[in-house]
Amino acid sequence: MEVRVRYAPSPTGLQHIGGVRTALFNYLFARSLGGKFILRLEDTDRTRTTDEAVKNLYDTFEWLGVKWDEGPDVGGPYASYIQSERSGLYGKYALELVAMDKAYYCFCDSARLDRIRKEREDSKSSETGYDRHCRAVPAAEAASRAAAGEPHVIRLKIPLGEKTLFRDHLLGDIEWKNDDVNPDPVLLKSDGFPTYHLANVVDDHLMKITHVLRAQEWLPSTPLHVIMYRAFGWEHPEFCHLPMVMGQDGKKLSKRHGSTSVDEFRNQGYLPEALLNYVALLGASYEEGRDIFSLEELARLFRLEKLNKAPAVFDYKKLEWFNGQYIRLRSDAELAELALPYAVSGGLFGPAGTTPSAAQKAAFIAALPLVKERLSFLHEIPGKLGYLFSEPAIPAAEEFIPKKLDLARAIELLELGRALVSAMAGESDAAAEERVKAAAETAGAKLGDFMMPLRVAVTGSRVSPPLFGSLRILGAEKVIARVDRALGSLKNA
Ligand code: GLU
Ligand code: ZN
DSSP: OOOEEEEOOOOSSOOBHHHHHHHHHHHHHHHHTTOEEEEOBOOOOTTTOOHHHHHHHHHHHHHHTOOOSBBTTTBOTTOOOBGGGGGGGTHHHHHHHHHTTSEEEEOOOHHHHHHHHHHHHHTTOOOOSOOOGGGGSOHHHHHHHHHTTOOOEEEEOOOTTOEEEEEETTTEEEEEEGGGSOSSOEEEOTTSOBOHHHHHHHHHHHTTOOEEEEEGGGGGGHHHHHHHHHHHTOOOOEEEEEOOEEOTTSSBOOGGGSOOBHHHHHHTTOOHHHHHHHHHTTTBOOSTTOOOOOHHHHHHHOOGGGBOSSOEEOOHHHHHHHHHHHHHHSOHHHHHHHHHHHHHHTTTTSSTTOOOOHHHHHHHHHHHHHHGGGOSOGGGHHHHHHHHHSOOOOOOHHHHSOTTOOHHHHHHHHHHHHHHHHHHHTSOHHHHHHHHHHHHHHHTOOHHHHHHHHHHHHHSSSSOSOHHHHHHHHOHHHHHHHHHHHHHHHHTO
């Protein structure tokens, strides 16, 4: 039997880590078994669905490079994949259940439902949900009242006094007392629209979904769905409720912990492959002793058996580490292309938004290898490379003075360094380093001490990308001008 799985979001907000994890696991599962991955929009709650959310859904997965085999945009044999476009189809299934005495009409208006809620609150009753009032209305009477146009919903008739058993791939055998299941949830609303429960079960059946991989928060709905499948006489898909995703404090991941929407990560300069790789590890393992996997490798290695029961902890620092790793995995040319927009918007080439001249662009491309190993984010580039594109401010004299030395010695070392610049700017970084080493030795200075005044003069900071590469990119003329400026300021200090 062909494996068919779906991601079935209700597009009410931005795609977040949890949703992406669900989608990704479904995708990987389908790919690992040569099955189909389907996108279905569960937009039956018309008041909460928004166009922006739908757009964000498409943008997100396009950016991540995760593609479905069937879905609203690509079509497929079970179209439409948008529930609101299928709304005419669900009513008949609800009526089928009514005819089989597995569902019933409920005529309670919102005033009555509010009243019960209020009464329970006042009496501090622990009961929640519907009080099953209309279960008692004789079927024939209910049918004629509905036929006469009395407003109604259709509710599932949960078989009381029984248990519902099903197997979850991850959690094992699950047994739920029916009396503890949401009391007779609405299947069809008074406007004829289905609720999540009805549309979800009917569509999973019609779309021949074989496995439902979804977040653990849906577990309480599953007994109800199983009851419905059995009421229809349909076989239910296999269920696998995915491990929760928590913040470091053990509470469900939320905005309190930090960014949760993919848009936020994207705007912060995360690479899609870093985010995907990290999210793929949230509650699953693939191969011992390895963290970095391409999407193709993940798809080959994914197994439900390798899901963890324990909740996954979302570690922002680890994600940052992944991002750095993926930055380093890009070729210099790819990285330059990817990073250029961040450099432009970060104001590397002039006021924010300034596009680079040809010379600036060449310098940018030449400079990226200097910082590639030190980046966690692409937006850090303007901060790290700024000194190559504009004159850094001259720091206070103390900054130039190596530990245990004094101003006079710093000036002396800087002058010695200045004398080497012309020769160094034309040679390889390794040769330049040899030259400096020799000069430091002759001057009786430690290499680091020798370089410090020069580094500060050229880059404006004690901590900078590699100095020799910087000299090479800036060229002798600019470097000497900066050194002279620094010398002037130090001699006046
Ligand atoms: N529409 C539900 C959601 O928003 C789908 C849950 C399920 O996968 O059954 O997550
Ligand atoms: Zn009722």
